Amino acid sequence: MEWLFDAEGSRYLDFFSGIVTVSVGHCHPKVNAVAQKQLGRLWHTSTIFFHPPMHEYAEKLAALLPEPLKVIFLVNSGSEANELAMLMARAHSNNIDIISFRGAYHGCSPYTLGLTNVGIYKMELPGGTGCQPVSLEIFLLFL
Ligand SMILES: Cc1ncc(COP(=O)(O)O)c(C=O)c1O
Structure with missing residues (x-):
């Protein structure tokens, strides 16, 4: 839902609805109910094991996509x-x-660290082969 509370209890209206990659808000009752139901059945598996709800979800998602986008790979x-x-x-x-x-910010895994160009995430270590940070002005020159 739309309200976010910090550790001191201050309330903020969250225009992100969560965070970019989980944009369903905070504690939405519908999402909570589905998550609790699933936790009661099976709370851990992997995409390397076939499990019907994953296929059902992938089919529902694929039905929303335009042709020729019909392949789903869940991560x-x-x-x-x-x-x-x-x-x-x-x-x-x-x-x-x-x-x-x-x-x-594009993540903190070995390759995405190469794309992420925020100072606190950068380390003097090799990684992110082939990734180049550019400013908006340079990016526009590429177009
Ligand atoms: C734009 C963007 N890309 C990638 C990520 C990384 O996602 P995760 O923390 O799920 O690996 C985030 C997380 O905030 C994000 O906002």
């Missing part, structure tokens, strides 16, 4: 989704280089 986080997007773009284009905005 468990925004970082993993971005890793997959990078992998698919590289496999399709045969190029390694990817640019992202300075100041942008």
Whole structure:
């Protein structure tokens, strides 16, 4: 739902509805009910095991997509989704280089750290091969 409370109890109207990758708000009763029902049945599995609710969900999601988008690959986080997007773009284009905005956050996994350009997440370690941070002005020059 729309209200977010901090540790001191201050109330904020949350225009994000949660966070970018989980945009269903906070403690929505409908989401809570479905999550509690699932927790009572099976609370951990993996996409490597076939489980009917995952297929049912994928079919419902695919029905909402325009042709030819009919393939669903479920992942468990925004970082993993971005890793997959990078992998698919590289496999399709045969190029390694990817640019992202300075100041942008795309996750903290090894590859997405290469895309994330927020100071506190940067370390003097190799990683994010082929990822280049650019400013908006430079990005516009590419277009
Ligand atoms: C735009 C964006 N990309 C990626 C992520 C990473 O998602 P996760 O923390 O689920 O790995 C976030 C998380 O806030 C995000 O906002």
